Amino acid sequence: MNRAADILVIDDEQVIVDAIVKICALDNYSVDVALNTKTGLEKISKNYYPVIISDIMLPDGDGFEILEAVKKQKRNSVVIMTTGYSTVENAVNSLYKGAVSFIPKPFTVDELLSALYRVNNFQKIKEKQKLLIQQQRNDEILYVTCPAKYFRLGYSTWIFQEREGTVLVGMCDLYMKTIDSIQQIELLNRDDEIEQGIGCASFTCSNDRNHKILSPVSGRIVEVNDNIKSNPNLIEKDPYFEGWIYRVIPANIEYEIKYLIPCSSDRI
Amino acid sequence: MFKKIGFRLIFVVAFTSLVIIGVFAYFNVKSQSSSLISEVERHANQLGETVVSSTRFDMMLNQRDRIQQIINSIGKQPQIRDVRIINKIGEIIYSSDSTNINKMVDKQAESCYACHAEDRPLEQISITERTRIFRLHPDSNRVIGIITPIYNEKSCWQAECHAHPKDQKVLGVLDVSISLAEVDNAILSSEWKIVGFSIIAIISVGLLIAFFIRRWVSRPVNDLLNGTLQVSQGNLNYAIKEMGDDEIGKLGTSFNNMTKKLAEARMQLFQSDKMASLGRLAAGVAHEINNPLTGVLTYSSFLLKRTKDNPEFQEDLKVIVRETIRSREIVKSLLDFSRQSIPKKSLADISEIIDKAISVIENQLSLNKVKIEKRTEANLPNLTVDANQIQQVIINLLVNASDAIGKDGGVITLFTKQISLAPVGIAQIKKATCPKRHSLIDNDFKIDGLPSLKVKVISGDKEGIAHLDPVYGKHRNNFNVGFKIEKDAKFVCPECNNSIVQQDKVCPLCGSPVLAFEISGQGIYEVCSSENSNWEKWEAVDSVGLREYIEIKVTDTGSGISNEDLPKIFDPFFSTKGQKGNGLGLAVIWGIIDNHNGTINVESELGKGTTFIIRLPLLQQR
Numbered sequence: 001m002n003r004a005a006d007i008l009v010i011d012d013e014q015v016i017v018d019a020i021v022k023i024c025a026l027d028n029y030s031v032d033v034a035l036n037t038k039t040g041l042e043k044i045s046k047n048y049y050p051v052i053i054s055d056i057m058l059p060d061g062d063g064f065e066i067l068e069a070v071k072k073q074k075r076n077s078v079v080i081m082t083t084g085y086s087t088v089e090n091a092v093n094s095l096y097k098g099a100v101s102f103i104p105k106p107f108t109v110d111e112l113l114s115a116l117y118r119v120n121n122f123q124k125i126k127e128k129q130k131l132l133i134q135q136q137r138n139d140e141i142l143y144v145t146c147p148a149k150y151f152r153l154g155y156s157t158w159i160f161q162e163r164e165g166t167v168l169v170g171m172c173d174l175y176m177k178t179i180d181s182i183q184q185i186e187l188l189n190r191d192d193e194i195e196q197g198i199g200c201a202s203f204t205c206s207n208d209r210n211h212k213i214l215s216p217v218s219g220r221i222v223e224v225n226d227n228i229k230s231n232p233n234l235i236e237k238d239p240y241f242e243g244w245i246y247r248v249i250p251a252n253i254e255y256e257i258k259y260l261i262p263c264s265s266d267r268i
Numbered sequence: 269m270f271k272k273i274g275f276r277l278i279f280v281v282a283f284t285s286l287v288i289i290g291v292f293a294y295f296n297v298k299s300q301s302s303s304l305i306s307e308v309e310r311h312a313n314q315l316g317e318t319v320v321s322s323t324r325f326d327m328m329l330n331q332r333d334r335i336q337q338i339i340n341s342i343g344k345q346p347q348i349r350d351v352r353i354i355n356k357i358g359e360i361i362y363s364s365d366s367t368n369i370n371k372m373v374d375k376q377a378e379s380c381y382a383c384h385a386e387d388r389p390l391e392q393i394s395i396t397e398r399t400r401i402f403r404l405h406p407d408s409n410r411v412i413g414i415i416t417p418i419y420n421e422k423s424c425w426q427a428e429c430h431a432h433p434k435d436q437k438v439l440g441v442l443d444v445s446i447s448l449a450e451v452d453n454a455i456l457s458s459e460w461k462i463v464g465f466s467i468i469a470i471i472s473v474g475l476l477i478a479f480f481i482r483r484w485v486s487r488p489v490n491d492l493l494n495g496t497l498q499v500s501q502g503n504l505n506y507a508i509k510e511m512g513d514d515e516i517g518k519l520g521t522s523f524n525n526m527t528k529k530l531a532e533a534r535m536q537l538f539q540s541d542k543m544a545s546l547g548r549l550a551a552g553v554a555h556e557i558n559n560p561l562t563g564v565l566t567y568s569s570f571l572l573k574r575t576k577d578n579p580e581f582q583e584d585l586k587v588i589v590r591e592t593i594r595s596r597e598i599v600k601s602l603l604d605f606s607r608q609s610i611p612k613k614s615l616a617d618i619s620e621i622i623d624k625a626i627s628v629i630e631n632q633l634s635l636n637k638v639k640i641e642k643r644t645e646a647n648l649p650n651l652t653v654d655a656n657q658i659q660q661v662i663i664n665l666l667v668n669a670s671d672a673i674g675k676d677g678g679v680i681t682l683f684t685k686q687i688s689l690a691p692v693g694i695a696q697i698k699k700a701t702c703p704k705r706h707s708l709i710d711n712d713f714k715i716d717g718l719p720s721l722k723v724k725v726i727s728g729d730k731e732g733i734a735h736l737d738p739v740y741g742k743h744r745n746n747f748n749v750g751f752k753i754e755k756d757a758k759f760v761c762p763e764c765n766n767s768i769v770q771q772d773k774v775c776p777l778c779g780s781p782v783l784a785f786e787i788s789g790q791g792i793y794e795v796c797s798s799e800n801s802n803w804e805k806w807e808a809v810d811s812v813g814l815r816e817y818i819e820i821k822v823t824d825t826g827s828g829i830s831n832e833d834l835p836k837i838f839d840p841f842f843s844t845k846g847q848k849g850n851g852l853g854l855a856v857i858w859g860i861i862d863n864h865n866g867t868i869n870v871e872s873e874l875g876k877g878t879t880f881i882i883r884l885p886l887l888q889q890r
Contacts (some may be wrong), residue, residue, distance in 0.1 A: 013559045019566035026573065057555065084558030085551060085603070106562035106596050108589065109569040193656055220656075251656060252613065 004047035005032040007116075010040035010054040010066060011082075016105075020053060023109050027116065037061035041069055049077055050123050051116065056083035056090055067097050076126055078119050082107070088197035091214065092259040095154030102154075102214070114209045121178035122155070144173040147240055151260035153196075153216035158240070159260065167217055167253065169200070170244040171235050180205035182232040187245065192221050194248065196256045201245060203232070217256055223247035274478070274486040282474040289469055293462040301455040308412055308451055309399050315342075316416030316444045319351060330429035336362050349411055350445040353418070356436065401448065409449040416442040488516040495523055504531035532869050539838050543858060546839075554603045561599065565592045604856075613864075616655040618818055618884075619644045622682055625662035629670075637677025638670050645685040651818055651884055657860045658884075664853045665822045665880050672826025672878060683821040688814035689883070692741035695809045696865065697721060697793055700785040702761030702768050708785055710735060715744050721785060723768060725749050727757035734759075736783075736795060740806050747799035759783055759797055770794060777801045816886035817866075823879040829872040837870060 006029040009020045014035070021031045032049065034040035037058045044052065044066070052070060056063040063081050070077045081094035084105040091102045100122055101115045129142050152158045156175045160168040184204040194200045200215035225244050228234050235243040250256070270276065319342060326334045335353075343351045343364020353362040358373050398415045418439045425434040432439050488511045498506040507524050511517040568588040575581040626640055633640060662682075669680045700708045700721050710722035713735045720735035725747075732749030747753060759769050759781065770782040773794075780798035787793050791808035829837060829844075836842045838858045861868045865885050872878040 013562070015563035016559060016566070019563055019570070022570055023566060026570075084555040084562070104600075105558045106565040106592065108565055108593070109573055112566070251654065 003049070004043070005030040005049060007031045007051045007053060008034060008040070008043060008047075008049040010034045010037070010052065010058065010063070012036060012055065012059050016055075020112065023112050024116070026109070027113060029116065037065055040066055044069055044073070044077070048075055051080065051119055052077055053080045053082060056081055056094070057085055063094075064097060067094070067099060071098050076123065076130070078123055078126075080115055080119055088195060091197040092153065092256075095156070095214075096259045096261065100155065110210060111212070114211055117209055118175075118178040118211065122174070125174065125177055143177045144240070145266045146172055146263040148264045150240070150263040151216070151257060152263055153214060153260055157213060157216040158263065159216045160244075161253070162247075165249070166222065167219065167248045167250045168244045169194075169216060169246040169248055171213070171239050173239045176236050176239055179203065179211055180207045180209065182206075182235065185228065185232040185235075187224055187229065188221055190221055190224055194219060194221060194246070196259070216260060217248060217250050218252060219248040219250040221246050221248055272486070273489065274481045277481050277485070278474055278478045281477045282470055285470050285473045286466075289466040293466050297455070297459050297462055300458055301451075304451050304455060305401070305412070305448075308446060308448065309395065309414065312399070312412055312414040312444055312446050313395055313416070315348070315446075316414050316442050319444065320416050320418055320442050323353075328423060328427050330427070332362075339364050340366075347447050347450065348444065349447045350443070352443045353440055354443060355440040356438065361440070409447055410452055411445050412448050413443060413445040416444070418442060484514065485516070488512075488520065492516070492520060492523060495520075495527075499527050499530070504534060532867075535835065535869070536867055538835075539858060540862065542839070543855070543862065546855075547859075550602050554599045557595075557599055561592060561595055565589065565596065568592060613652045613654050615650045616653055616658075618648055618651050618653075618658075618684060618820070621653075621655050621659050622662055622684065622820070625659045625666065626682075628659075628663055629666055633666065633670050633680075636670055636673065636675060638673050639677075639679045640666070641679060641681045643681065643683050648684060648686060648818060649886060651886065653864055653884060654860075658864075661857045661860050661882070662820075662822070664857050668853065669822060669824035669826060669878070672824055672828070674827065678825035678877075680825075681821075681823045683819075683823070685819055686886070687817050687819045687883070689817055691809050691812060691815045695740040695806070695815075697738040697740065697785070697787060697806075699788050700793065701788065702764060702766055703786065704761065704764045704766055706761050706763040708761065708768075709738075713746075715739075715746065720746070722762060723783060724760045724762040724765070725753055725757055726760060727751060727754045733762060740793070740804065740809055743802045743804070745795075745799060753798075757797075769797070775801050775803045777803045817883040818886060820882045820884070821879055822882075823877060825877045828874040828876055828878055829870070830874055834870065834872060838868075 007020075007024055009017050009031055010033075011017050011020070012035055017033050017035070021033070024031045029051075032043060032047075034043050037060045040052075040054065040058075043049075052066065054063040054066045063083070067079055067081070070079055078100040079098070080101045080103060081090075081099040082103045082105055083090055091104070094102045100119050103111060103115050125142050132138075132140055132142070146152055146158050147160075150158045150160050152172055155172055158170055158172055160170075162168060182203045183206050186202045186204075188194065188200060194215040195218045196216060197214055199212045201213040203211045203213065205211065224246055228243060228245060235245070237243060270279075319339070323335045323338055326332075326338070339351050339353070339362045342348060348364070351362075351364045352360050352368065354373055355361050360368050360371050360373060363369050395414075398417075400413050401410055402413065403410055418441060420432055420434075420436045420439050424432050424439065425436075491508050491511065495506055495508045504527050506527065508520045511520040568585055572582065572585040572589055575585065622642060622644070626642065630640065666680060673680070698709070698719075702708055708721050708723065709719050710733070711719045713720045713722065713733075715735065715737050720738055722733050722735055725732050725734050727749075730749075730751045732751065734749050734753075735746040737744040758767060760767050768783055768785065770784040773782045774780065775782055775796035775798065778796060778798050778801040780796050780801060782794050782803075783797050785793045785795075787806070787808070791806070793806045794804065796803040833842075833844065838854050842854075858868055861882055861884070867883045869881045870878065871881070
């Protein structure tokens, strides 16, 4: 299977396609284009694209079909979903169904480049992991999977339900491995409300890229981890325990947990 | 005229009193005249006896002149028309009218017929049989005649004149005739009096009844009629004026209540439809705007990146990027508004939510000299709501109230209590299955934002999916399957093709087959399979009867809302605050309450204040 380009963009708006092509050129990515689901699916079946950026609302189908097709191929392509109809459901659903990132339209150059940067790193890690498995080198660990009782939103954030009914929120190690070392961290305050699929924190990294973190759960923040404020690198060092971010009273955990992936499924 | 209820009542009452008073008057006149007549009879009889006994002595002595004199002097009395003594063979022997003396009377004539009707003369007869009333000429006064028989006795046949033999029983009769002119006049005048009285009584009863019927029945019924006409013409704001506390008065009050409820329901329905279509519109517009906005934002931020060494461009480009990001936020808020997201509900104490809402803006309100009074019914049960959203609703309403009050200060009162309302038009079907437990809920086809019920229709060789309204009592069913549904069409589960038509049952309104959906834990929901009939039945919900709600009233003493603005206040982008507001506040509130299956209403009077009434169902539908 030949690698036609680094990125396949599927969007029915020419102006957006053009803009993405231009932006990708900034970071020296080569881009192929499809203006509808049909051509998109054809191109995916014929060629290999490491990254696919797909709109959710397309004239002849939706982006979730692309997501399904890519999943079936098992070819390590990663998908970034984007849509102008950016509802929380769309965002959370995309991540649940296997998209690696979700960018609501309209986006800025930096937002897209940050996502591409993360996704490329994600890709590299996954390829490396594949290689390691082929070589049967189980001793080398690329990232720490999240503990069994945790649930995660895509590969970005996790939640852990505490016995008291509160929920801990933190970052997955895989996500932290796709970004550079955190320089600056912006957090919400105690008593603020967060909503599943909506930004709840942002990290500015050593390479000046800014990454917006989507909350895995809705609720009210009752505690912010003070340790990570003074020492953001704690998140990188111990993402699942000492490096937690918020303690939250969840608003509707029974409903929202359906869109989270149980980490116990990662062990198989 | 006879079609008027008042007239009919008056007619019936007048007719009844006419009959009663008429019968009464008739018998009254009759008994009066008969007692008068019998009085005259008695008097005449007495007179007869007197004459007989006063002439007895002279009879014995056979002094005929004296007898004639006595009779003459009696006959001169004004009412006495005639006094005669007639002997056995019918010859008038004495008479007050001397011309009749020695004349024979006809025994067959009325004077004699009481005794001589049969051939043999009677010897003993009663007073009534001896009396007769007659007219000499048809146009003369009535006359009463009484015959007193003069019986034979020992002294008569032993008298010296030997005029009468011993074996004779009756010697003759005394016939006294008395004119009844005076009695008749008295009877006539009393008849006239009674008739006059009766007429006056009937008329006055009629008038009295007419007056009260007009006051208690006709006028209020007319008012009611007028009211229903107004309502049927669409004027749901029409209210009937106070009509007292009788049944019709209560009818009026209940009529007013009904129109008020109707107006509210209509408003809610309008709003519901409007919101649903506006939501779709907003979502569509937002989507459409987001695409060109992406172009602007990506290109401008792209340029910003490429002109890093040109500060002159940088400034201007930064403005473009900043303003585009601002537009993005506006579109996002539009989407937030249009989004029919499921509220994140949990059990919450409404009183606590209100307290929290108040504490958030209390400081701001006290600066404006606005006082908040909270009146909460004790022991309110917990509600399944999205506490954050409800808190947002209360805060928005309090801010609005405070804005309406202005700088002069005022009071905002929050009343919270539990009430009961009927379920039709509110209960929603959220889980429905075929007999084989396949779900019949269609999340892809929504009716007014709610997932519909689906059923496969097979008609001939065509098949399609029909969608039914999930809200019980709203009937917004969609039978548009792209072909005509024939009478023998089959209705089956789209997954297992098992029929979902209720056996042995047809729609009581149109006779079409009845579809049955199993609602887990809530029995069976039945609905007519024809789009022409609105018949549906959900026993489990009907049997629940009234549903419990928590009612929250937010009342302010502010400027109020004018009648023109009142229907528009829940519309998105409608604002009276000018630049201060974006006009989405109340629309968002409406959306939140609607998502909680609740209702929101507003009452307002210019210059006096506004009241928002929120009703949230106590038990959430499953």
